[in-house]
Amino acid sequence: MPDFATADQKMLKRMIERRHPAYDDLLPHWQFLEACYEGGRRWFADNVFRYMKEGDTEFGDRVKRAYRFNHTREVVDLVNKYIFKADIIRNTDDAPEGVKRFWQRATRSNLTIDQFMKEVSKKSSIYGRVWAFVDTNMPAVGDGRVATLADEKKLGARVYSYIVTPPHVLDLGYDDEDKLNWIMVHESARDDADPLGSTGAVFSRFRLWTRTEWFLFELRVRERNKKMVELVDQGENRLGEVPCVRVDHIHSDDPYNASALIADIAYLDRAVANYLSNLDAIIQDQTFSQLAMPAQGMLPGEEGYEKILELGTKRIFTYDGEHGSKPEFIAPDPKQAGVVLDVINKIINEIYHTVGMAGERTKQDNAVGIDNSSGVAKAYDFERMNALLASKADSLDNAENAIVRLVKLYTGEKVKEDDVDLVKYPDSFDVRGLYDEFEVAERLSLIEAPDEVRREQMRQVIDKLWPRMAASLRAKLEASLKDWPPQPMDQIGAALVKGEGGAAIGSLSIKRQPQQPTVGASKDSTQGQNNKGAKTAA
Template identity: 60%
Template sequence: MAVTTDQETLKNFLKRRHPEYYTSLPHWTFVESTYQGGRDWFGANIFRYIKEGEKEFNDRLGRAYRFNHTRETVDLVQKYIFKSDVERSNDAPKEIGDFWNKATQSGLDIDQFMMLVSCMSAIFGRIWVFTDTNKTQQVVTAADEKEAQVGVYAYFVKPQNILDVGFARDGSIAWILVMETRRDDQDPFTATGNITLEYRLWTPDAWYLFDIIQAGKRGEVVRMLDSGINELGEVPCFPVDHVLGENRYTAPGLIDDSAYLDRAVANYLSNLDAIIQDQTFSQLAMPAQGMLPGEDKYNALLEMGTKRIFVYDGEGGAKPEYISPDPSQAQLIITVINKIIAEIYNTVGMAGERTKEDNAVGIDNSSGVAKAYDFERVNSLLANKADSLENAENRLVEMVMKWHGKAAPAEELVKYPDTFDVRSLFDEFTIAQNLSLVDAPKTVRREQMLQVVDKLFPRLAADLRKTIETELKSWPADPVDLAAAASSKPPTSFNASNKNPQTQNRQGQVTSETANKQVA
């Protein structure tokens, strides 16, 4: 695809955005800032209430605090997703093994990188994973690659930086425009430290890097900073969704709703703090007749009332008094906060993480039936997200092999858990024993034994697993087969001095000799 040099066309292209970009950008920015938290978050998300003065609002803003429920829900999903080890084949090619050991330019391995991908996709709903190589034209042979430490690396891009994307008729990505930031920091003494925006266009056969500068009377000018050949033969990126979906540009995230509920909790907590402050430091109300401006007594009264005094006509002989908010208002806010916190965890299917009656303390007193339903919801969410991560990582394997000029493996090398139950290996053996006692059907026992194999050997080689599955097809053996096998064994040998061979049986069993003695 040829790139035009017409300035007007280039400027229109770089300033054009996907139709869903501007509608989604405020939401992406909000959920990211709510997850990250920090003091700057309060300035943009704590709202002034009616009749609140500038000083009161600034003081309340400085005292604002929150428990980051948004981060808590995302981290809980992360904990459950990666509680069990991801199964990666031991038969993977060397190129894949090297990539798994160093998946990013900063040195993160594949586990660490996929944790970041999982976290970011939960926040934004959809992120984009890119792959690239540090191979240059000077690197030709395998020895050159080893000496230059050539490899393929991956990185993710937030949706705010995916400005536009086009799709071919078959659904593949035809091109993508990415916004990048660059800081002038090469030289510690002469560098300006300025941050500039650059725009990278990826196509299946090439890439181009642009920026926009101010050129005096000419106004804005688009420059092509660099370009190169895309040796992969396709756009080297793909989207990763929080859960599997069909939308081409956006996808629902884990905290789409709960982040706004979290903001409401922070605002109610700030209002509660204001009530507590007013309750502790009550306001003085006194007759206006008792205040004489210009006298020391007037200044003393101002200090006594913490510089806020309500005055009224005291001609009837009323005396000064302190007033404070109604305590029932604080109780109402506390009740609402607890209900909202319950909804935060309920929207992500983790109501079991909080109690049903007092969601502000963390004591789980919900019933066993409620916990079972909560688990089914969480298990469905986690299984869907695990499928999305599994697809992404296997897609990475394909791209890495293609960067090396080789075909992808015929079988998928990565397998994420299908279920996220809490049964341990000991529980599986207990279940197997109970199934044997009740004489469960052989098919049931075989399927349960596969669960034992999965937990006992989570990273089993493919050929060895096939051998185990083949052996399980003839397990457990029928009682008729066991009897035939026992009858085919040679008779038990016995000592010549012992005239009763049955006394050679196992310890604890009654032999014919001991039986005769007992009868006698």
């Protein structure tokens, strides 16, 4: 690594000002996606557009009246709700103590791992890709680890994680095997240590992570407003790799970006907000019609002149009233509002159909209802949604297991390539519960389904009965499924009986039962058989 302590200012400034190839193109897009999710009144000032022939006053008033239902946030939050509604399996039986403690307090603000991963999932849906960093404040002792758990508690040392969004990942580099070699991250800090003496100013910091070290640079203003880049801190990276995990909304090979869940939805949402604002203008003009009157009736200086200006919206159209026309109020064509409403409904439907969420919307939402959809259409919507959730869950599964691996390295645990994953996210998000699985098992038995089918179905029952079982117990249950389902006794008998007299099974002999009398036989015949049996017995 270069010696930053002796590097000149020109090199340091060039380093912190450099950006990765896709950064400048994607930064406005990332900022727009974030703004659409967050919403707020400031959003309207930046995203409500002026239409043709609109004056400054009318446009300013329309922006103040603007409103929206945040479909962008609704889609992101619904996906998060579905992902974390299912059981996420974290194997606490096989997890080391350091990992268990990390799961209980995964961030510096003491969020649990479940709460932290919800934030990771949400932000990856917004930006497409985020970076989860794992860091520690453990002091190095001997082999580079805290000596004992008591020392760790005494010193307040811990392993924690945090999220860095794409606008703050300034530059990064990969090696020949596409593994992260280094990464430059922007951080914001504030001078607020002393409530009396601190300035409260917010300033920028730049943290460079490499595989062996980390460096913290700060941009400071010196004499004559001259900006200087100074190395304010540095330390050793004991892991031998950059301690961060790339988390994509859906897996991507692009080294700099991944497609976001709302990459298109946010722009559709903005269009809906603008059409709603236009509709509001139409309603205003329809409700408060404009006055049209002969110009001959508006004479400045007369007493009625000022009163006329107070009518309606204080906007008056004038025309030549030489032929005796009378004043009247005019309004826009109400059909225009119908056209705007149709477009709004179609765009909103498209937003939710894109991710298979048409069933989430009610009749009041789209004004036309969803009950007219066919069963096939609803099934395709479910499959689209299920595929989206399964793909996102797979990405989160890989990310959390990678985070656990970094935690193990920080806490001194040995990490092997063939280690069993401690975290498992669902593979499918069907709506079948445990009792539904039992019903399916019963029906498979009735139709004499193949044993392989019934074994696979029983695995799903086991997963829903004990989602957090230890790996050793799961292996034992998996082994027991090899002899399941048991063979019925009539099949065993049919396979072993040979000849009319039967065959011996150990010391047990299976004999054919004597033929019973047929239905409809005469009473005399039956009585005769009974008498014959009685004589024989005698």
